[in-house]
Structures are given as C-alpha cells and as structure tokens.
Amino acid sequence: MTSAQIIQLLQSAVCFGTVIMFGAIGEILTEKSGNLNLGVPGIMYLGGIAGLAASFFYELNNPAPNKVVCLLLSFLAAFLASALGGLLYSFLTITLRANQNVTGLTLTIFGGGVANFFGGGLNTMAGGVGQISVAATSSVYRANLNNVTNFGVFGKLFLSYGFMAYLAIVVAVAMAWFLNRTRTGLNLRAVGENPATADAAGINVTRYKYLATCVGAGISGMGGLYYTMDYIKGTWANDGTIESLGWLAVALVIFATWRSMNAIWGSYLFGLLFWVYLIIPGLGRKDIELFKMLPYLVTIVVLVAISLRKKRENQPPASLGLAYFREER
C-alpha cells in the first residue's frame, strides 16, 4: 500500500461521493415535504442524459463551442429535465394521490428507459458512429486547480476535482441552513411531519409539496449530470451504474438521518467503502465484487441501528409516504 494508492483511493471516494451526495440532498428536501420519492435513480438518469444531449447537439452544430454556453446549456437542461421528472411524480402523487412507492418505481423505470434509449442511440440517430461524446463540455466540468497550481499532496487531495464536487458541499450546507434556519424551511418540515396541522396554520401544503419535490428532483438530477460529465468524462454507458448509484443516494438519506450535513461525510464514506478494494493487495476479480457490497451492508446496519435506538431526532418525517387529502381528516 503506497501513498499514491491512498491518494487515488481518496480521490475516487470523493468523486463517487459527489454523485450520490447530490442525489441524497435532493431527496432529503423531497422527503422533508413528506414525499418518499423512489424515483431518484430515474431522476438522476434524466438529469444525466438531458445535460449530455443538450451539449451534444450544441457541440454538433458548433465546431468551435463556447465553453460558457456549453456549461450553461447542459446545466440548465439537466436541472429542468430532472425537475420535470419531479413534477410528473408530484402531479401523480399529490394531485392524483397515486401511491408514492409505486409512482417512484415507475419513474425509475421510465427515467432509465429514456436515458439509456437516447444515451445509446443519440449518436446513431444524429448520423454519427459509435458512442456519444462531448469533449468540450466535459473539459469544462473537469477543469480543476490542481492542473494549474502545484501544491503536491494537498493539491491532489483538495483541488483536483471539477467545480461540481465543491458545489455539492455548498448545496448541502445551504440545504441545512434552509431547513433549520429559515421560516420557509421550518414550514416545509411542518408539512412533512403533519400536513393537517400545517394546513390549519395557513401553510399551502400542496404548493410546498410540489416545490420541494420539483426542486429536490432538480438537485438529485445534478448527480446524474456530474456522473456523465465528470465521472465518466462526457460519454454514456448503458451499464446501469446510475441506477445503483441512485439507490445508494436513497440509502444515504437514511444513513444521514435526513440531515444534509451528515450526507457530506456519509457520501465520502460510501465512496471509500466502495473503492476500498483498490488498496487491498492480492484481490481477484471475484473478491472485488464482494467488496462492492460494503456500502449496502453498512446502510443495512445503520438502518437497523436507527430502529433499535429509536431516538426521536433520527426518525424520518412523520407523514413520509402518505398522501394528504384535506377532506379525509
């Protein structure tokens, strides 16, 4: 085990963690409104493919793409597409009162279908050959300070990531501040704990649920965008990785006990657990598969521990998963 290996492990953990941190923070916002959205993998898929498709068409039609436009286009497209996924979920579960779990799972199937369909076929449909690739946009996402400065180990560990890795932390901190320190955030939590009481206090339950779910979905979708643009360098892979990462993001919400500050270190810990096989010498290919089980096993342990300890502040929002219908009180 050399220091280079350890640095590589830590870097991989941060990149891996950033994907699921976005997913988890969006889902925390959604769940705080009482909506258990199991569509996170589907939403991350939608965000990933929308960002990729937007910059793909832009780069296709402009031989010399402007990097700022690349960034804005892909970023906006990813956020909008994911928020639209959230809107679809909200309309079905809030307005039409469909079951949240079933709607979420359907969204995952649908989002995965859309993303893999266009991800695999977009280049062929546009008349190209082989895999989709957006080199220019990806380079913007992967630009980092470590390449222009020289701080040695410090630079490698803290400056070697694209801007979205830092954005994830900023969003997590902002989310914690929003949920704990602002009136709107407290109102939102009231909606998630007891919508009837919130309604009686004059809070527009429907509006809060819609907004929280759509914005939450938009943030979750950023995880997909980071994955396609930075993690796999502006290409597409039909290997279902986003789906398994999406479920890990759902798991991370529990691991973090619905607190976005915990999601920061939790996501890096998941990343470490996932990549820990890199530093263990003498592992065969089959042993690696067993090691990749670790994040899921740890989540199970945490899940059991939370339910055993029954601490009130660690419990999920009280009305999580339930539809609210004013006349049914």
Place this chain on the structure above:
Amino acid sequence: MSQVKQGKEPLLRIAKRDGISRPMAYGIRVIAVLLSLVVSGIFIFAVTKLNPIQVYEGIYDGAFGTARRSWVTIRDTMMLLCIGVGLAPAFKMKFWNIGAEGQVLMGGVLTAGIMRAYGSSLPTPVLLVLMAVMSIVAGCVWGIIPAVFKAYWNTNETLFTLMMNYVAIQITSYCVALWENPIGSNTVGVINQSTKAGWFPELFGQAYGLNVLLVLLLTVGMFLYLKYSKQGYEITVVGDSVNTARYAGISVKKVTIRTMAISGAICGLAGFIAVSGASHTISTSTAGGRGFTAIIVAWLAQFNTFVMILISLLLVFLQKGAIQIASQFNLNDYASNIITGIILFFILGSEFFINYRVILRGKKEGEAK
C-alpha cells in the same frame, strides 16, 4: 346586507366517490391504457417517423409473429406473473417488499450452482427437486431477514429489502466470476449444454410447458390462499389496520414473518424457473428489473392474481414489441422501458378517477354524479 365576503369558488372540486360500479372502474382503466398507447405511439412516431398503425403491427409481430416469439412472450409473461404472485401477499399486508429482485437472484444463484455441481452425478428429476427446494430456501431466507427486523424493531422494510437486492446482485457477480465459462468471457455460459441435466423437460411437446403449468398452479393457489384461507384473512386484517389485528388477537409479528417467508419463497422459486426453465445460465440480469415491474403488476391488480395475468401479458407484449421495433430501426431495447413507464403512469393516474370525482364550478352536487 351583512353578508360575509366569500372567496371565489374554485374551478374544479374533488369529492370522494361513495362507490363505483365494476364495469365503470374497468372502463376507466381501459381508457387509460388506450390513452397510454396513443402517447407511446406518438413517441415511437417521433423517433422512427413510422405510421403509428404500422408500429403497432410491428409490435404485434414482435410478440406473436411466429410460434417461437409467442412462446417467448408466454415464458416471460409467466416469469413476471410468478414474481407478482409472490409479491401479492406481502403487499396485501402493506409490507413493501422491494427486494424481489434479490430474492429471485438468490434462488437463481443456488439453482445454477447445484446444476453445475451435480449435473453429472444426479439424475434430472432428483436434480430438479433439489434445485426447487434450495431456491425456495434461498428466497425464503432473503425475505425473512428484513421481516424479522420489521416485526421486532419496526425497521423500515422498503429500504432494507432494497439494500438486500444489491447484496444479492454482488453475490451473483461473485458467483459469475467464480463459475466463468469460458474464462475471460465474464459470463457463466449455458450450463450443461450437451447433457441438458437439470433443465426443464418438455411438457405437452413444449419447451416452456412446465413453466406455464407451475406458474398457473401458483397463481390459482395464491388466489385461493388470499381469498379463502384463515392466513389470507389475517394478511388482509394486518394490511388494513395493525391495531385492529392486535385487538383481534392476531400475532402481527408471526403474520409478518410468515407472509414474507411465503413471498420470498415464491420469488426464489421464480429464480429457479428462470434459470432451470428458461435461460440455463446465471447473470446479474437474470431478474432483469422484473422484481420492480412485478411490484407494479401486483399493485395495479389489487392483489387479484387473475388480473395479474392480464397486466403481465400487456407489459410483456409491449416489451417484446418494442424490442422488435427497436431492432428494425437500429435503436436499442430500452424503448420498451419508456413504453412500460408511460403505460404505468397512465394506469396509476387513472386510479384517481376511480376513487374520486371531479366537480366543475357552478354544478350542484347532484348533477355531477
């Protein structure tokens, strides 16, 4: 003139229906499915620029165009149905078993393992029984673990079963790497290709006859179990209200664990059918997302296993059709997931119009009925 100022009456109001006649409820669902087909048609048209009628001809051709295609459609319908049947008791109990994918895989892994290990030493009938029993045990264990934690400590089962899926997927990946054949291919290959030891025998001259028979038996059995047995009644009571069940002297813990044992066992058996009766190999895609789709099948059928046959057939029919269209136009198979999603969204939305009615502004209560 001391009237209180009133807010404007909203344009649309919603009221819960007192009850709805069965034909009308099914009418609404049929309209939803038709609408979803129109939307899917528009999607396919937008991508392929084909006449939508031709598209649906292509879909039919893909699912039932030849005898072989028909049998593959039937085989896959049975797979989906089998998992749906397995999930029905759990969901009726409002136990969110999202872990069918893992339960199927564990059943499949054990089946494949036994098929490889004893393929040359045991006769096929003994082998089949052994594999069936072991796959049931594997699925059972995978179902009972989250159930015990739910029963004793109220651990969230949705997330627990979800995580168990990935544990099962990694175990499967491990076994695939372990049993790799030929080495370097990253697949197990068809097991016992020459001897066909441990494969389902032909029944009524059909390769998939036994699959159909087994699954239909399970379907009828589960229908009777849920509707007419004492245990089925207990499941219904626990699903409707845990407090009522306790008050009536039903041991909720016992029912939870027992029901999940049954649910997991059937899903494990589905893994056996998938490996021994269909693919004769094992990979992480042996369950292929059916564990999730089956949840929706069970939910939409409201746990009526006979309605599940129809829903499974509809979904598999469209999947096969979409795959056909995709290969004709050099697109990829994921088109079928998009279409599945669209149909499910519409059916989910239609449930609202079955349970509620919408009243326009200005209409009196009576008129809107």
